[in-house]
Amino acid sequence: MSFFPAALxxxxxxxxxxxxxxxxxxxxxxxxxxxxxxxxxxxxxxxxTAAKANVRRCRICQNLTEGEVCAICASDRRDKGTICVVxxxxxVLSIERGRxxxxxxxxxxxxxxxxRLVGPDDICVKELLARIAQDExxxxxxxxxxxxxxxxxxxxIARLLKPFDVRVTRLAYGIPVGSNLEFADDATLSRAIxxxxxxx
Amino acid sequence: MSFFPAALxxxxxxxxxxxxxxxxxxxxxxxxxxxxxxxxxxxxxxxxTAAKANVRRCRICQNLTEGEVCAICASDRRDKGTICVVxxxxxVLSIERGRxxxxxxxxxxxxxxxxRLVGPDDICVKELLARIAQDExxxxxxxxxxxxxxxxxxxxIARLLKPFDVRVTRLAYGIPVGSNLEFADDATLSRAIxxxxxxx
Numbered sequence: 322m323s324f325f326p327a328a329l330x331x332x333x334x335x336x337x338x339x340x341x342x343x344x345x346x347x348x349x350x351x352x353x354x355x356x357x358x359x360x361x362x363x364x365x366x367x368x369x370t371a372a373k374a375n376v377r378r379c380r381i382c383q384n385l386t387e388g389e390v391c392a393i394c395a396s397d398r399r400d401k402g403t404i405c406v407v408x409x410x411x412x413v414l415s416i417e418r419g420r421x422x423x424x425x426x427x428x429x430x431x432x433x434x435x436x437r438l439v440g441p442d443d444i445c446v447k448e449l450l451a452r453i454a455q456d457e458x459x460x461x462x463x464x465x466x467x468x469x470x471x472x473x474x475x476x477x478i479a480r481l482l483k484p485f486d487v488r489v490t491r492l493a494y495g496i497p498v499g500s501n502l503e504f505a506d507d508a509t510l511s512r513a514i515x516x517x518x519x520x521x
Numbered sequence: 522m523s524f525f526p527a528a529l530x531x532x533x534x535x536x537x538x539x540x541x542x543x544x545x546x547x548x549x550x551x552x553x554x555x556x557x558x559x560x561x562x563x564x565x566x567x568x569x570t571a572a573k574a575n576v577r578r579c580r581i582c583q584n585l586t587e588g589e590v591c592a593i594c595a596s597d598r599r600d601k602g603t604i605c606v607v608x609x610x611x612x613v614l615s616i617e618r619g620r621x622x623x624x625x626x627x628x629x630x631x632x633x634x635x636x637r638l639v640g641p642d643d644i645c646v647k648e649l650l651a652r653i654a655q656d657e658x659x660x661x662x663x664x665x666x667x668x669x670x671x672x673x674x675x676x677x678i679a680r681l682l683k684p685f686d687v688r689v690t691r692l693a694y695g696i697p698v699g700s701n702l703e704f705a706d707d708a709t710l711s712r713a714i715x716x717x718x719x720x721x
Contacts, residue, residue, distance in 0.1 A: 325614065326587040332572040335565045340553050341546065348611060350539050354569060355576055355585070362573040365535045366566035369554060372532040373562040376555055385555070387526040411548060414525070 329355070381452065383428040383445045385410045393425055400424045402459040406449065406478065408432045408466060416464065424462075427452065432465055432474040446478060453485050460488040467494060529555070581652065583628040583645045585610045593625055600624045602659040606649065606678065608632045608666060616664065624662075627652065632670040633677055646678060653685050660688040667694060 325333070329351055336347035354362055378384070379391035382404075386392070393399055393413075403424030407413055413426050431444040441447075452458065461482060465471035479489045494512035496505050505513070525533070529551055536547035554562055578584070579591035582604075586592070593599055593613075603624030607613055613626050631644040641647075652658065661682060665671035679689045694712035696705050705713070 325610070326576050326585055328568075328572045328575040328587060329585060332568045335568045339550050341549065346541065349541065351572065352609075352611070353540050354572060357573070359573055362569055366569040368528070368532045368535045369562055369566040369569075372528045372551065372554060373557070373559055375528040376526050385526055385529060387528060409552075410525070411552070 378428075378430075382426045383430060383448055384413055384426055385428075398423070402457060403462065404449070404452065404458055404460070405462045405464050406475075407464050408444075408471065408474070412464065412466075424460075429465070429474065432470040433477055434470050441477065444474075446481070449478070450481060453482065453487060458485075458487050460490060463489065463491045467492075578628075578630075582626045583630060583648055584613055584626055585628075598623070602657060603662065604649070604652065604658055604660070605662045605664050606675075607664050608644075608671060608674070612664065612666075624660075629665070629674070632665060632674040634670050641677070644674075646681070649678070650681065653682065653687060658685075658687050660690060663689065663691045667692075 332351045332354065333344075333347045336342055336350045337344055339347075342350070354365070357365075375387050376385050377387075379386045379394055380389050381394040382391060384391045384393070388395075400423050404427050405416060405422060405424055406427045406429065407416070408429050408431060410428055410430075413428065416422050416426075427445070427449045429444040429446065429449075431439055433439055433441065433444065449461075453461070461478075463475035463479060465475045475491060479491075482489050493516055494509065495516055496502065496509060496513050502510070532551045532554065533544075533547045536542055536550045537544055539547075542550070554565070557565075575587050576585050577587075579586045579594055580589050581594040582591060584591045584593070588595075600623050604627050605616060605622060605624055606627045606629060607616070608629050608631060610628055610630075613628065616622050616626075627645070627649045629644040629646065629649075631639055633639055633641065633644065649661075653661070661678075663675035663679060665675045675691060679691075682689050693716055694709065695716055696702065696709060696713050702710070
């Protein structure tokens with residue numbers, strides 16, 4: 322039994338249904354909402370429905386956008402011959418932060434995971450194949466996470482791309498810039514040695 | 522510069538403005554919202570505005586309620602002669618969980634804090650005094666948190682209640698039931714010895 326008013330209980334339930342938010346945090350968030358001015362609460366509610374209503378997937382690369390085509394796919398300055406394949410929209414953000422990459426993206430919205438019953442039809446693989454069949458793509462860079470599922474997804478897609486006349490590459494493994502050899506794990510270190518490059 | 526659509530950025534901002542939620546968590550929550558069915562997002566938005574619109578303070582005890590008077594103040598079975606003073610609505614929940622207390626409550630909605638510029642007029646002290654002046658109150662139990670600000674608030678209110686013919690008590694300090702003496706701090710242990718009781 323709860324001693325909170327029903328409307329407050331309901332709001333606590335909603336917050337508690339979000340990932341990573343427990344019952345106690347949900348209570349704290351709900352009390353915080355009650356302490357906000359009414360306009361701010363309304364703005365929050367509108368932000369929720371507006372994001373859900375207006376954000377959709379880019380027709381070309383499946384990244385999140387408010388238009389039909391995202392800003393990167395629409396740009397003349399980006400090299401349409403290179404596609405960087407990532408698993409989530411936030412990965413696009415990470416790579417863009419580097420200011421190095423000038424091609425386009427393809428967002429899979431997931432990785433293959435037999436454990437969680439995610440197969441090739443559950444992620445945006447066929448949209449990628451359609452792009453490669455149509456456009457003049459010269460290189461596909463696999464940039465899924467370097468974990469088991471990310472690796473397996475990259476390998477699966479690389480195999481699918483074999484019949485096409487396209488170069489398929491993978492992000493380099495190695496020690497992070499600015500880090501310390503002492504803290505690098507064995508797998509990373511052996512990959513870094515394997516992938517060593519000539520010094521200029 | 523952000524590479525997310527504006528509506529998504531706006532939702533991330535809203536989540537990040539909540540207490541204890543950083544930028545990364547806010548992103549994760551916003552992405553989760555996008556993955557929900559539209560009805561659920563609308564229900565969340567409505568829960569926000571409904572909680573803010575419908576939840577107000579009980580006319581008598583200042584606890585949160587949807588009616589004019591809360592369920593505890595409205596009940597015939599509760600002893601109106603005893604008032605338990607707590608700082609926050611969630612403290613009512615904690616004490617009710619014990620199923621021991623049968624009186625009413627008074628929620629201060631804060632504690633005195635010179636550091637954060639919270640004075641007696643910023644918390645519901647005068648509402649408490651009005652109740653004691655009007656009703657037949659026999660006992661006021663101070664149940665603010667056993668920290669510096671909670672203690673100071675309890676002492677301040679106890680002094681204000683001196684002129685009234687009312688017994689003012691404080692929750693007992695001591696070792697928590699089921700805990701281990703080894704882990705009890707010195708202050709708690711000395712309070713537990715000070716407040717020792719006769720064994721039956």
